[in-house]
Amino acid sequence: MSEPSEHAHPIVGPGVYLVILFALLVGTALTVWASFVDLGFWNPIIALAIATTKAALVLLYFMHLKYSSKLTMLAIAGCAFLFLTLISLTLAEYISRAWGNW
């Protein structure tokens, strides 16, 4: 084929994808198991940590973020930051209501 290639990044092969698939399935099993164990206040933290790790694996490898331009990474980082801002400032307002008037 004489058409120019569209890829600025290396082609990721099935080997990598299989490893990530395995990791995601393990993560799923882990998070389900953890929810059945009483770890006090660590439960939600562990659940979110595992979910974030899985999401990061999908982002980096399935979505090729690891092989993408810095611009794309910056855009995603910016979006993540704003997402966290929305959640944390709103939650902070709700939680600080319980603190009373000074």
Next chain:
Amino acid sequence: MRGWKARIGIAGKKRRPVPNSQATANSGPDGGEHGENHDHPSYLRHHFHSVEQQADAANFAMWIFLATEAMFFGGLFTAYLVYRNWYFPAFVAGSHQLNVIWGTLNTVVLILSSFTMAMGVWCAETGRRRGLVLCLSLTFVLGIGFLGIKGIEYREKIEKHHFPGLQYNLSSFLDPQSDPDVFKQYHDKPLSLDMARHTEIYFSLYFAMTGMHALHMIVGIGVLGFMIFRARAGAYTSGHVTFVENFGLYWHFVDIVWIYLFALLYLISRH
């Protein structure tokens, strides 16, 4: 009657003859004359000067679109976190009403579909037409499977009158022993009337979040169907993989949303 369209001005895109010196912008990929000899791919749109630029722009556009989708779900996650903070017992009780086996199965199905989608992109990139069709078809089937399981879960919830606004039934929360399947597993304590009412908010968020997610899945499956069609004709395996790649991004994003939904809605506290 011929020519009536022209007379009322809806004749469509009639072009006036354009002198070569003006309209043939030298910035086209083939320089001067833009006549018959297209030595650039037919899928290159003329406002781009190269295929790389076009693919790059399309890719970036899809990432930005996913950012908007993330902020869209962000509002729902905010609502969820606020009310989980306020009404934790109601959220726990509500979460126990969800079948963790179906939920886990759905998660596995979606993760597998992400894998098959990624493999599909690889097939497109390496010119494997039949492989691409297979991967896209598997992704399609897994997507339908996800929706099927979701349908089963929804029906269960509606039958138990746990759909907010439609004769919402508090009895499973006021008197957990009246709901033997769930009580066997979790031995919930009865909630106060107030807290039991707040389970309706949990289910509002459950249906809103999984419903919005399912809507995105339906759109994705629709596009997949179209893509399988085109893939069989070899549209994506001759160098022009942008569509498959960018759709893959969308599909993976929907998977990521589910990963969080699963953790937040199903796994609140099952001990």
Next chain:
Amino acid sequence: MSTNTIVSLPDQSTATLPKDNYLNREYGLLSWLLTKDHKRIAILYMVSLSFFFAIGGAMAGLIRLELLTPQSSLMSSDTYNKVFTMHGVIMIFLFLVPSVPATLGNFFIPMMIGAKDLALPRINLLSWYLYVLGGILVLYTMISGGVDTGWTFTTPLSTHYVNTNVISTCMAVFIAGFSSIFTGLNFLVTIHKMRAPGMTWFRLPLFVWAHYAASVQMVLATPVVAIAITLLMLERTVGIGIFDPTKGGDPLLFQHLFWFYSHPAVYIMILPGMGVISEVISTFSRKRVFGYKAVAFSSVAIAVFGFFVWAHHMFIMGISNYAVLVFSLLSMLVAVPSAIKVFNWSFTLYKGSITFEAPMLYAFGFLGLFTIGGMSGVFLGTAGTDIHLTETYFIVAHFHFVMVGGMLMAFLAGIHFWWPKMTGRMYPAKLSQMAAVVTFIGFNLTFFPQFILGMLGMPRRYASYPPEFQALNVLSTAGASILGIGYLLSVLYLLWSLKYGEVAGDNPWQATGLEWQCQSPPLTENFTEMPIMDHEAYDYAWLESKNRDSRKEEAPSAE
């Protein structure tokens, strides 16, 4: 060369419009409705925007007429509620948010960066259709009885206590919001990926920087209001309980999600206008914008900080005192970049060769009125004074100063500045300058009394008021009629100029910027050769040498 103006038109006895341009390359209705040309889409937007501006303006006229007398004599309070709600919804979502980006941004961003079109032309057309669909839904709302919740849809009023067309209005806003998202997305991709060779970030016109910042906000903030509206609609139809106190929901949650967009929305509205002002002030003082990087980074800073201050719209709504503290402090921060820009524009004027064509008059109006409006915002951002001033006419005056005195003046400045490029025609100079002055006078007469009314305690959104406020209200209404005349004048002579205006030529203002290097009106593909950017932005020396070269080419025998 005349020292009074810089308008340099070609010899009118022989000048004609270029034979081939984007307006006559194709003809027929479908060639417009199915166009992918960003310039035609900009014109489509301009027409539909003007239509909705007229309707919103009519609503404003009704409001001012009603407020001539202390009692609600013209209409019932319920009707009045519907009128000001429609005024707000139309003016914000169907006029101000798309105004400069969808018309001037669509038209000129590709040209300014040296591209042939935006990155996603079909998405651009889709944006316009979504906008029209949103507009049609608003018209439907008006015809079927209106909505009276105020444009802010405050819960639980909008979810449980009104019987009006909340759902159709919400759908309209939802759809128009997606129009905005796609426009912003298009701009971001275009500015990042389609700049001509040599067009580095710091050679871009500040108009482009401003649109870049606004696009970031459009893309990231609008989806949040979309979900807020979706939840509102679900609450209203199904009764999910998410904003319903009787079921444990919190009405304030809606406001958090709503204002998370609606505060950045005001920056989405003003930033493109500020971009126009940068261009106009530079051109009509023949000087590069002072502190280019400061202005560019301030635009981005406004976009970033604008995301952190939304709860200053909720100070009296019941948020925690600590949140009031934090958001008040953050609001002080966001004023700084805007002030930096005003200072930089002022320093651009200093020792410049200033001329007073219509665009420049509008820009002067912007500088003064935006400054006053912005400073009044500081009163509102300070939590203590806000408690007294909020929900009074002080707020109404504040946002009309920044939005009408600021943004609308900037929009008019932009239209007047780029009219010769878009249409190839020039409008009558004296008439346009007069209209600018009339608009300025009318505006001040309309809205300045409202600051006083607010401080005296007149509440907003009330059809009737205590009689001691009547004098100022009458003044305000009188001003509104003068303002209306100013706008009408502009519309009339601009339309007149389409047929009878003088032929403008490529660069009547002798401005820098790639868009002035091609013909007026431009070709469909903008440039005949890919432009190469080899000079800095606002480089008047480069323009002078280019003019000298082309004069030497035309008259070699003279030497």
